[in-house]
Amino acid sequence: MKIIIAGEGKMGATLTRQLSAEGNDLTLIDSNPKVLESSEERYDIMVVQGNCVAMDVLLKAGVKEADLLIAVAGADEVNLLCCMTAHGINPKLHTIARIRNPEYANQIYDLRSTYCLSMAVNPEKQAGKEIARLLKYPGFLKRDTFAKGRVEIVELRVDEKSKLCDAALAEIHSIVKCKILVCAVLRDGTSVIPDGNFVLRSGDRIFVTASPDELALLLKNLGIITHKVKNVLLCGGGRVSIYLAKELMGSGMNVKIIEQDPDRCLQYAKMLPGIDIFTGDVSSQYTLESQGLNDCDAVVTLTGLDELNMVVSLYAARAGVPQVITKLGRLDNATILGNVALGSVVSPKELCCNIILRYVRAMQNQEGAALSIHAIADGQAEAIEFQVEESALHCREPLKNVRLRNGVRMACITKGSRLEIPNGNSFFDKGDRVIVVTDRGKQVYQFNDIFQ
Amino acid sequence: MNYRMVGKFIGKILMVEAVFMIPSLFLALWDGEPEVVRAFAFSMAITLVLSLFLSYWGRSSQNKFYAKEGLACVGLSWIVMSLVGCLPFWFSGAIPNFVDAFFEIVSGFTTTGASIMPYVEGVSRGILYWRSFSHWLGGMGVLVFLLAISSVGGTDNGFTMHLLRAESPGPNVGKLVPKMKQTASILYRLYIVLTIVNVIFLLLGGMSLFEAICTAFGTAGTGGFGIRNDSIAGYSPYIQNVCTVFMLLFGVNFSCYYLLIIRQFKSVLKDEELRLYLGIVAGSILLITLNLKGFYSTLGETVRHAAFQVATIVTTTGFATVDFDLWPGFSKAILLMLMIIGASAGSTGGGFKCGRVLLVIKSLRRSVHQVVRPKHVEVVRVNGEPVDEKVLQSTNAYLAAYCLIIACSFLLVSVDGHSITTNLSAVLACFNNIGPGFELVGPTCNYAAYSTFSKLVLILDMLAGRLEIFPVLILFSRTTWRRR
Numbered sequence: 001m002k003i004i005i006a007g008e009g010k011m012g013a014t015l016t017r018q019l020s021a022e023g024n025d026l027t028l029i030d031s032n033p034k035v036l037e038s039s040e041e042r043y044d045i046m047v048v049q050g051n052c053v054a055m056d057v058l059l060k061a062g063v064k065e066a067d068l069l070i071a072v073a074g075a076d077e078v079n080l081l082c083c084m085t086a087h088g089i090n091p092k093l094h095t096i097a098r099i100r101n102p103e104y105a106n107q108i109y110d111l112r113s114t115y116c117l118s119m120a121v122n123p124e125k126q127a128g129k130e131i132a133r134l135l136k137y138p139g140f141l142k143r144d145t146f147a148k149g150r151v152e153i154v155e156l157r158v159d160e161k162s163k164l165c166d167a168a169l170a171e172i173h174s175i176v177k178c179k180i181l182v183c184a185v186l187r188d189g190t191s192v193i194p195d196g197n198f199v200l201r202s203g204d205r206i207f208v209t210a211s212p213d214e215l216a217l218l219l220k221n222l223g224i225i226t227h228k229v230k231n232v233l234l235c236g237g238g239r240v241s242i243y244l245a246k247e248l249m250g251s252g253m254n255v256k257i258i259e260q261d262p263d264r265c266l267q268y269a270k271m272l273p274g275i276d277i278f279t280g281d282v283s284s285q286y287t288l289e290s291q292g293l294n295d296c297d298a299v300v301t302l303t304g305l306d307e308l309n310m311v312v313s314l315y316a317a318r319a320g321v322p323q324v325i326t327k328l329g330r331l332d333n334a335t336i337l338g339n340v341a342l343g344s345v346v347s348p349k350e351l352c353c354n355i356i357l358r359y360v361r362a363m364q365n366q367e368g369a370a371l372s373i374h375a376i377a378d379g380q381a382e383a384i385e386f387q388v389e390e391s392a393l394h395c396r397e398p399l400k401n402v403r404l405r406n407g408v409r410m411a412c413i414t415k416g417s418r419l420e421i422p423n424g425n426s427f428f429d430k431g432d433r434v435i436v437v438t439d440r441g442k443q444v445y446q447f448n449d450i451f452q
Numbered sequence: 453m454n455y456r457m458v459g460k461f462i463g464k465i466l467m468v469e470a471v472f473m474i475p476s477l478f479l480a481l482w483d484g485e486p487e488v489v490r491a492f493a494f495s496m497a498i499t500l501v502l503s504l505f506l507s508y509w510g511r512s513s514q515n516k517f518y519a520k521e522g523l524a525c526v527g528l529s530w531i532v533m534s535l536v537g538c539l540p541f542w543f544s545g546a547i548p549n550f551v552d553a554f555f556e557i558v559s560g561f562t563t564t565g566a567s568i569m570p571y572v573e574g575v576s577r578g579i580l581y582w583r584s585f586s587h588w589l590g591g592m593g594v595l596v597f598l599l600a601i602s603s604v605g606g607t608d609n610g611f612t613m614h615l616l617r618a619e620s621p622g623p624n625v626g627k628l629v630p631k632m633k634q635t636a637s638i639l640y641r642l643y644i645v646l647t648i649v650n651v652i653f654l655l656l657g658g659m660s661l662f663e664a665i666c667t668a669f670g671t672a673g674t675g676g677f678g679i680r681n682d683s684i685a686g687y688s689p690y691i692q693n694v695c696t697v698f699m700l701l702f703g704v705n706f707s708c709y710y711l712l713i714i715r716q717f718k719s720v721l722k723d724e725e726l727r728l729y730l731g732i733v734a735g736s737i738l739l740i741t742l743n744l745k746g747f748y749s750t751l752g753e754t755v756r757h758a759a760f761q762v763a764t765i766v767t768t769t770g771f772a773t774v775d776f777d778l779w780p781g782f783s784k785a786i787l788l789m790l791m792i793i794g795a796s797a798g799s800t801g802g803g804f805k806c807g808r809v810l811l812v813i814k815s816l817r818r819s820v821h822q823v824v825r826p827k828h829v830e831v832v833r834v835n836g837e838p839v840d841e842k843v844l845q846s847t848n849a850y851l852a853a854y855c856l857i858i859a860c861s862f863l864l865v866s867v868d869g870h871s872i873t874t875n876l877s878a879v880l881a882c883f884n885n886i887g888p889g890f891e892l893v894g895p896t897c898n899y900a901a902y903s904t905f906s907k908l909v910l911i912l913d914m915l916a917g918r919l920e921i922f923p924v925l926i927l928f929s930r931t932t933w934r935r936r
Binding site: 002040046 | 518519611612613614626627629630631632633840
């Protein structure tokens with residue numbers, strides 16, 4: 001597919017990596033030649049230097065033949081204008097714009113056709129929703145839902161005290177006494193699709209498939225105590241904080257925001273009734289302690305600096321806060337983090353990229369295409385949901401007779417409302433929904449791609 | 453330096469080379485020449501074994517490939533490719549001396565066309581085919597071919613840009629379409645179509661199929677190996693004119709043809725490099741025709757010879773229809789200038805390239821303006837688009853490296869004791885991938901007179917000229933070979 005990406009920032013770069021790996025014809029537009037040069041050196045793409053709103057630049061980037069334009073430049077207005085201009089040149093073009101200003105949030109959806117948008121994405125809003133979900137159902141580092149909420153893939157950390165430490169996956173059922181499947185393990189920054197002989201070590205982050213009911217049981221049997229979050233401390237007041245605070249407003253939690261800029265605090269106080277807002281520098285231990293960090297049930301670090309977020313999260317984890325959530329702008333350096341206890345990591349950029357990737361794959365609209373895709377294990381693995389269609393191979397065959405590709409694991413089969421964690425005797429049939437977990441770069445686009 | 457990855461690449465290239473030896477093998481079988489058949493069979497076996505060994509050695513390499521690896525890969529693969537490519541000549545006894553055989557194949561791959569074989573008419577057709585085919589493969593580049601047929605390097609394969617940049621001539625190489633594989637295959641498709649059209653035109657002139665194909669290879673790669681002792685001189689005026697036209701066509705930037713296909717006629721017409729190239733050709737033909745007054749019996753013949761010689765030199769092909777060494781000094785001076793200027797960037801020709809001449813002239817003009825008006829800010833433009841300062845810088849650096857290498861090679865070659873004209877023209881002819889020079893290396897003579905040492909110097913010159921200096925130069929730099 002011919003795709004144009006306007007604006008090669010953090011998000012543009014992630015999209016470039018993903019979309020070029022999936023074999024699309026990519027053209028990048030950016031006004032900074034240095035950024036373009038470094039992208040051109042890394043990926044098989046074409047670059048056009050210039051203002052992405054200018055018509056001649058868009059024409060040079062081949063907007064007439066393009067199928068999709070993704071506008072992820074710095075300013076919302078530029079993205080909108082870019083999409084409108086491009087759509088004016090090529091009415092058949094699909095357009096996706098990133099719109100992040102909270103003041104525009106409502107009108108974007110209502111006036112989509114006026115703005116010529118096929119879809120608008122809002123990373124901060126998405127992150128706010130995601131964090132709110134983690135806070136409402138504590139206990140896991142990350143959770144992704146599939147099959148209309150019937151299946152979840154959750155992330156757990158194995159530490160030394162855990163019952164799972166030094167256990168082989170084959171014997172895991174006797175420990176947790178519930179039906180779960182470990183579908184991916186992140187060890188020392190690389191993801192592994194494990195088999196039964198795989199032995200867990202402390203520091204591993206494991207990705208588990210189960211139904212929501214089983215998950216509660218899992219937490220109980222593992223001795224992970226969860227209690228409802230009452231007091232939340234948001235460190236740093238950015239756009240994510242606003243969206244998150246809005247999400248949490250009706251939930252009965254006490255939300256506190258610490259923000260450095262007094263003017264902004266005033267603005268937020270007007271905008272967010274019922275939320276406590278304090279002026280202060282979150283990088284100082286004194287501020288954090290005086291705002292009762294030690295008594296919080298959850299701390300979310302949301303400043304604009306990744307480094308600061310990490311440090312504050314480490315401090316909070318050390319102080320014994322049960323749930324810590326860290327926002328990181330860039331995940332490409334996530335391998336450095338390794339085993340650092342940052343709690344849940346949420347990356348707005350990554351969330352949005354997933355949404356856009358889903359849109360792109362849906363546009364390709366092949367038979368047997370994925371229903372949804374979630375990047376797990378720091379983007380190193382993917383959980384993909386498929387509907388089993390007429391053309392699917394190996395229907396009704398026991399799985400022990402079916403050879404899957406290396407690095408591909410079937411995580412779950414849902415038959416109607418019944419959920420099955422697959423073993424050798426399981427099978428799938430037409431109409432079932434199947435979730436598979438694959439290494440990144442395995443390029444599974446259709447259901448039949450998972451077989452050898 | 454990622455040695456294993458480079459090894460894997462070279463293994464793939466050798467595989468391609470072994471496959472391309474098959475036609476020669478069959479030709480030799482057809483002609484019933486057991487010597488040549490054995491030579492090709494042995495060469496193919498050696499190439500294959502080497503290829504498999506390198507692929508095996510590099511099988512688990514990481515895809516960490518950067519500018520350095522790209523450049524080194526191109527430089528090394530051309531040397532290795534030539535080392536195994538010369539084996540058929542050596543084994544078959546067509547060229548008994550190994551260095552001579554090496555010289556011949558490097559001359560072939562770099563599309564120089566400088567030969568050490570005094571007589572080619574008695575040589576086996578398999579050998580002649582391989583010799584001419586080396587021009588065709590070297591013209592567009594073997595790595596570009598590899599990029600066109602296989603997806604190299606998996607997902608993060610932006611590094612292929614370095615390969616294209618290193619192997620395609622010109623100051624500012626870019627892709628035609630977003631995908632490297634498609635870009636490479638568009639280039640090769642254009643190349644193949646033009647070659648086939650050339651063959652058809654030659655066949656219409658009454659050439660035999662074998663001769664037409666070999667001549668077309670020589671023309672397409674702007675190489676210049678003939679299959680007759682007198683090159684093209686013995687053929688009819690029609691064939692000479694066909695050669696003139698096609699040599700000039702292959703000296704045009706291939707992206708112009710792509711623009712024609714996607715119907716952007718205006719940008720082709722306004723292309724400054726194309727205009728300069730055609731202007732130089734037309735001007736040179738005119739001046740030489742005037743200068744040659746009375747040399748040939750009719751004006752038509754004079755124009756034909758002038759046009760052929762201008763085309764053969766400016767596109768750095770190196771065919772010949774007359775001994776231009778006998779021409780008056782002014783005509784020879786023009787030809788010497790054309791040797792240096794060369795063809796367009798992005799063509800199969802060699803030389804300094806019209807595109808670079810354009811940039812050097814324009815930046816020189818800017819420098820002059822800046823002396824007069826120091827505070828005036830001026831941007832160099834080509835085709836109305838501002839040129840990046842980096843490109844200008846690297847063009848100037850290229851000019852410096854170009855002059856330096858010519859000077860050094862000239863000194864080294866002079867040890868043999870030939871005349872200044874011979875030595876200088878030999879260095880220029882090899883470095884610019886032309887073939888014939890003046891006097892002892894003139895169109896009727898060959899390079900057999902030089903010593904082994906000089907031949908090695910000229911071999912390096914040919915490689916440096918074809919790959920535009922840097923891929924060869926970095927092989928001599930210690931930083932290249934460090935692990936990182």
